Amino acid sequence: MTSRRRALIVAAVAVERDAVTAAGPLLPPSGPEERTLPGGLVLHRLHAGGAVLDVLAGGVGPAAAAASTATALTAAALAGEPYDLVLSTGIAGGFAPAAPLGTVVAAETIVAADLGAQAADGSFVPVAELGFGTGAHVVPEEIVRTLAGATGAVRGDVLTVSATTGTAARAAELAERHPRAVAEAMEGFGVAGAAAAHGVPAGELRTVSNAVGPRDRESWRIKEALGALTDAFGKLIPVLAERAEVAR
Numbered sequence: 001m002t003s004r005r006r007a008l009i010v011a012a013v014a015v016e017r018d019a020v021t022a023a024g025p026l027l028p029p030s031g032p033e034e035r036t037l038p039g040g041l042v043l044h045r046l047h048a049g050g051a052v053l054d055v056l057a058g059g060v061g062p063a064a065a066a067a068s069t070a071t072a073l074t075a076a077a078l079a080g081e082p083y084d085l086v087l088s089t090g091i092a093g094g095f096a097p098a099a100p101l102g103t104v105v106a107a108e109t110i111v112a113a114d115l116g117a118q119a120a121d122g123s124f125v126p127v128a129e130l131g132f133g134t135g136a137h138v139v140p141e142e143i144v145r146t147l148a149g150a151t152g153a154v155r156g157d158v159l160t161v162s163a164t165t166g167t168a169a170r171a172a173e174l175a176e177r178h179p180r181a182v183a184e185a186m187e188g189f190g191v192a193g194a195a196a197a198h199g200v201p202a203g204e205l206r207t208v209s210n211a212v213g214p215r216d217r218e219s220w221r222i223k224e225a226l227g228a229l230t231d232a233f234g235k236l237i238p239v240l241a242e243r244a245e246v247a248r
């Protein structure tokens with residue numbers, strides 16, 4: 001990966017943000033430095049070697065994720081300290097058999113799986129076929145390689161949905177339409193869209209808390225997935241730090 005010195009890492013909720021920052025050096029005294037953005041969003045900043053990692057709980061769903069990511073990117077650009085990498089992160093649903101519970105996944109393509117139109121025959125027409133822009137952001141190969149190399153993540157497409165999948169039929173439909181899908185979550189496309197608007201490369205790294213399929217909240221393993229997220233960032237942060245040192 002080209003040298004990265006400033007990364008914006010966007011989770012959805014506070015427990016995901018804290019799972020990321022738990023992997024970093026806990027400074028100042030009781031935890032990461034906090035910086036408040038316009039609108040009241042709070043960045044949690046980690047310093048690791050020459051890298052600055054700002055971790056944000058940007059809200060659930062693609063709209064909240066896009067708005068908060070754009071706010072952080074704009075604030076950084078106006079301060080003359082632009083980011084050179086954006087990562088969407090958090091827990092996710094995993095597609096069988098590629099991504100069982102606890103798996104780390106790295107997106108090769110971040111796909112807006114439900115952005116488009118339903119045709120009269122019930123089939124799905126992707127937004128790109130409607131002529132309204134893109135429904136997918138391809139992650140630069142060097143970012144995928146770095147994320148997967150550092151963490152052992154399974155590579156594949158990560159779908160962004162506005163509603164979690166709740167039936168086997170829907171899971172099968174998504175898997176058929178996206179044969180390379182390894183996971184679904186709710187923020188990646190929003191984060192990547194904001195990053196693209198700022199010309200900043202983006203990736204997505206997640207850990208699997210549940211299977212994509214029939215809704216069964218009892219079977220979700222959120223605590224374990226958050227632990228796996230801390231482990232994954234515990235491996236990734238030194239790699240980002242080392243590359244930032246090389247770039248100095």
Ligand SMILES: O=C(O)c1cccc(C(=O)CC[C@H]2O[C@@H](n3cnc4c(=O)[nH]cnc43)[C@H](O)[C@@H]2O)c1
Binds near residue numbers: 012061
């Ligand atoms: O079903 C519920 O009662 C319920 C209660 C609290 C939270 C949820 C979520 O769906 C959290 C979604 C959150 O986590 C990511 N995520 C995790 N697994 C999946 C999934 O299978 N499909 C889509 N998103 C998932 C997502 O990125 C959100 O941030 C449900």
